[in-house]
Amino acid sequence: MKIDFANLQRQYQIRKIEIDSAIQEVLNQSDYIMGKEVFDLEKNLCEFVGSPYTISCSSGTDALLMSLMALGIGNGDEVITTPFTFVSTVEVILRLGAKPVFVDLDPFTYNLCHLDLETKVTKKTKGIIPVSLFGQPCNMEEILILANRYNLFVLEDAAQSLGAEYKQKKSGNLSEIACTSFFPAKPLGCFGDGGAIFTSDIKLADKLRSIRVHGQGERYHYKQLGIGGRLDTIQAAVLNIKLKYFDQDILKRRVIAQQYDLSLKNKVVIPLVSEDVKSTYAQYVIQVENREELVLALNQLGIPTAVHYPIPLHLQDSLKCLNYKVGDFPVCEALCHKVLSIPMNPCLTDDEVNYISESICNLTT
Ligand SMILES: *Cc1c(COP(=O)(O)O)cnc(C)c1O
Numbered sequence: 001m002k003i004d005f006a007n008l009q010r011q012y013q014i015r016k017i018e019i020d021s022a023i024q025e026v027l028n029q030s031d032y033i034m035g036k037e038v039f040d041l042e043k044n045l046c047e048f049v050g051s052p053y054t055i056s057c058s059s060g061t062d063a064l065l066m067s068l069m070a071l072g073i074g075n076g077d078e079v080i081t082t083p084f085t086f087v088s089t090v091e092v093i094l095r096l097g098a099k100p101v102f103v104d105l106d107p108f109t110y111n112l113c114h115l116d117l118e119t120k121v122t123k124k125t126k127g128i129i130p131v132s133l134f135g136q137p138c139n140m141e142e143i144l145i146l147a148n149r150y151n152l153f154v155l156e157d158a159a160q161s162l163g164a165e166y167k168q169k170k171s172g173n174l175s176e177i178a179c180t181s182f183f184p185a186k187p188l189g190c191f192g193d194g195g196a197i198f199t200s201d202i203k204l205a206d207k208l209r210s211i212r213v214h215g216q217g218e219r220y221h222y223k224q225l226g227i228g229g230r231l232d233t234i235q236a237a238v239l240n241i242k243l244k245y246f247d248q249d250i251l252k253r254r255v256i257a258q259q260y261d262l263s264l265k266n267k268v269v270i271p272l273v274s275e276d277v278k279s280t281y282a283q284y285v286i287q288v289e290n291r292e293e294l295v296l297a298l299n300q301l302g303i304p305t306a307v308h309y310p311i312p313l314h315l316q317d318s319l320k321c322l323n324y325k326v327g328d329f330p331v332c333e334a335l336c337h338k339v340l341s342i343p344m345n346p347c348l349t350d351d352e353v354n355y356i357s358e359s360i361c362n363l364t365t
Contacts, residue, residue, distance in 0.1 A: 001355050002302040003343050006185045010347040015241060022237040035233030041240050042196075048243060049162075049172040051198035053205035056231040057212055060159040060181025061088040063195035064129075065095065066229055067177055070207045071153050073098050073126055080120050081129040081157075082112040083314040083324075084332045089131055089157050090313050100322065101125070102314050104329040108272045110285070110339075111138040113331075117146055127153035132161030132171050134308070135187065135280030136273055140166055140174045155179065159195075160282035162188050163250045167276045172198040182239060187253070187280045188246050190235040252346035253281045256353055260284055260342070263357035267364045269338075283308050284344040288364065291340055297363050303356055306341040 004010070012019065026035060038056055045054040057063050073079065077098040081089055084105055093100040103116045111133050128147055130138040137156070147154045156178035158164075161171040172178045180186075182194035199205050207224075210216060215226030257279070261270050269287035273279045285308065288294055295305050312332045314324035326333065342356060 003352055005304040005343050007345040007347040018241045022241050026234050026237045032233050037233050037236040041236040044243055049170045049198050051173045053199050055197045055208040057195050057229045059193040060195040062229045063179035063197045065092040066211045067155055067197055068096055069211050070204050077126040078124040079127050082131050083312040083329050085131040105331045107331050114139045114142040121150050129155045129157055131157040134285055135161045135164050135282040136277050137166040137171050161280055164280045165278040176201055187282050190238050192235055194231050194235045249346040250280055257281045259353050267361050281344050283341040285339050285341050287338040288340050294363055301359050308341050312336050
């Protein structure tokens with residue numbers, strides 16, 4: 001059997017007719033920049049997430065960058081986040097001249113450990129970026145209480161968790177501002193780069209809409225520095241179609257995760273999802289001891305895998321300026337040697353899921 005990790009082709013084929021015609025409609029109008037579909041998408045996302053304002057944009061990375069710009073983050077500021085995330089979360093902090101400050105992880109959820117947060121707060125701390133890793137939101141209640149006490153912003157990085165829930169509330173609507181990504185392999189992916197920002201603050205929303213077009217107020221009048229951060233109309237058209245089926249897709253992911261859980265729980269460490277959370281399983285991540293061998297063996301059986309993430313951010317060359325060293329975040333460092341993401345997407349068949357589970361079981365006895 002030959003398994004596809006993300007099944008982007010299958011995901012397209014099952015909605016091909018609708019998606020093709022939505023793209024054709026944009027071509028017919030030739031309204032490529034900020035066309036009607038972009039505003040439709042923002043409205044649809046507000047409804048989906050329950051957030052009062054949605055600002056679509058060019059990528060998840062730009063969503064984070066624009067959010068920090070709107071929050072006024074710059075030189076001398078500190079922002080607390082996790083070393084176990086995609087590099088963007090941290091890159092944008094440094095890009096603005098501010099300093100990322102890491103906390104170690106909760107060993108069960110792999111999210112930042114809220115118990116350690118307070119020890120990282122200094123006079124320079126401006127905010128916290130909790131990352132809802134692999135589709136599971138952090139302990140937001142505790143994080144918000146702490147943020148309130150020290151007057152910090154909370155910006156959820158929901159790039160992997162659109163559609164997830166924490167205490168019956170949707171990811172993206174758990175803090176005053178949150179960001180997501182529509183990178184093709186994310187749970188809700190478009191056919192290129194894309195992202196969105198959710199906020200409940202009308203002032204932030206206005207500022208973000210201006211930052212998205214180079215800080216423009218009136219045409220050719222620039223109030224502040226911004227970026228070219230718009231989402232293409234064609235991508236919005238694709239997302240409007242895919243969003244209609246997104247709840248179904250997430251349910252499918254949860255069913256597959258349950259099947260994996262059942263077959264793998266006695267063989268490897270399976271993902272642990274908190275009781276008050278519903279995950280999107282952006283990745284289904286197991287922990288194994290013999291990762292290198294297992295990866296090779298699975299590959300020979302036609303089963304692709306990935307490692308999210310092999311090197312913690314505090315040990316990356318590009319972040320050397322922060323002066324972290326091996327041993328600073330032991331939970332994170334240990335995880336990086338053991339985590340393995342196995343195929344997870346709504347188009348996997350039962351046969352494929354069984355084949356993957358059985359292969360892993362056979363190879364880990
Ligand atoms: C994918 C991802 C991003 C960046 O999104 P892009 O759209 O690829 O720029 C940021 N944070 C996390 C946690 C991600 O997984």
